[in-house]
Amino acid sequence: MNNSSAQTNTLAPPLDIELFRRLSEADGPSGFEGEIREILRHRFAEAGGEILEDRLGGVIGVRRGTADRPRIMLDCHTDEVGFIVRHITKDGFLRFLPLGSWPGDVLSAERVRVMASGGKISGMIGAIPPHHRTGKTALPALESLYIDIGAESRDQVESWGIRIGTPIVPATPFQLMRNPRRALGKAFDNRAGCALCVEAFQRAAGFAGTLYAAGSAQEEVGVRGAETTAATIDPDLAIVFEGPPADDTPGFRREESQGALGQGPQIRVIDRTAIIDPRLIERAIALARAAGIPFQLAARASGGTDAKAIHLHGRGTPTLVIGVPVRYAHSAAGCIDLGDCESALRLGLLLIDQLSRE
Ligand SMILES: [Zn+2]
Known part of the structure; x- marks a missing residue:
């Protein structure tokens, strides 16, 4: 050199x-x-x-x-790390696979963005609420979670440009915290x-x-x-x-x-x-x-x-x-x-x- x-x-x-x-x-x-x-x-x-x-x-x-x-x-x-649509239910929920490793216990109720072909669509990760769980209150397994984008049917989901294989990410805005050395996002x-x-x-x-x-x-x-x-x-x-x-x-x-x-x-x-x-x-x-x-x-x-x-x-x-x-x-x-x-x-x-x- x-x-x-x-x-x-x-x-x-x-x-x-x-x-x-x-x-x-x-x-x-x-x-x-x-x-x-x-x-x-x-x-x-x-x-x-x-x-x-x-x-x-x-x-x-x-x-x-x-x-x-x-x-x-x-x-x-x-x-x-994100997710990908594995299945669309008849009533319009998205079942998903993880892309990368996600612990299931951090996901319920998180907001997500579905990267649909026609533009991004907001949704949230759903799970059965504790009121409806039977037996011990085990944390929901990742496989049992789904994404709710407010659709009412599979046809509607598909009409929004979502199919099996559509990727999904968390929807978390970036912000500087009260301590300006620290950022959240x-x-x-x-x-x-x-x-x-x-x-x-x-x-x-x-x-x-x-x-x-x-x-x-x-x-x-x-x-x-x-x-x-x-x-x-x-x-x-x-x-x-x-x-x-x-x-x-x-x-x-x-x-x-x-x-x-x-x-x-x-x-x-x-x-x-x-x-x-x-x-x-x-x-x-x-x-x-x-x-x-x-x-x-x-x-x-x-x-x-x-x-x-x-x-x-x-x-x-x-x-x-x-x-x-x-x-x-x-x-x-x-x-x-x-x-x-x-x-x-x-x-x-x-x-x-x-x-x-x-
Ligand atoms: Zn890394």
Whole structure:
């Protein structure tokens, strides 16, 4: 690598909150990421990127420096957990399958948007009310839930552009909370990561090698899109921006917390699907310490990220995962700390900058 080009900007100016809002409120359940893809395409192009696409819904911005290598891949998965119509009852209710993992106990009475072909339709998730339940008041199983869009018949539902296979997402508006460091909204897993990926690509303007920013599809259904984006890019190293679950709320053992809001981004060392190259972990820790960026190391017994596919690409691709803890991930509303987002962005930019000078 050479050091002739301008340095990347490693100071993170204020985050683009409107970008977070747009990405959170846009709808993109697994396999239906089009709205997110368009936002990313636009922003990658605005940042001087040439646009590539894979054939699985991935979108990639490419910016070439003075040398082809190294090829650094910034990655974010664009999909969110959602639902898909499995059956329309005669009286106009929608039975659904989950897209990604949803616990059934967080769904009753949530508002949703059905992404009908003629435009989005509001509805809510229904369950048998407690008054009508018999025996023990067990939580309703996911399979027993349905969506009520106010229709009176299957014909009416179909006339509204809904069929088996129509996708559905939660309908949760984005808002800054009373504490302006905290934001509430849907799909922060992984739209927080998408926003950071966009911002990092935009700000790392002087990268000497080739910088790629990839919005990978279908992570929530088993890390599918990162295989095809990694194959399209063939990177030397990757940084994955994620929105992993926080563990700092009542019910957790706080002294074991690895994802507390406001304590900085997570640097993930291991999960079910990847053991992160320890040299990359050491680099990230050293950069964070030197810059005074808070961080949390995370060793996760479960879960996985796009690193699953990317670190196995080719002969092996060192892949760092930087995560912004999301409270209530995989439910209709979540909460993030914007300070964590800023720190995640700074750390990512420092690493890109360092790689640019080697
Ligand atoms: Zn995620």
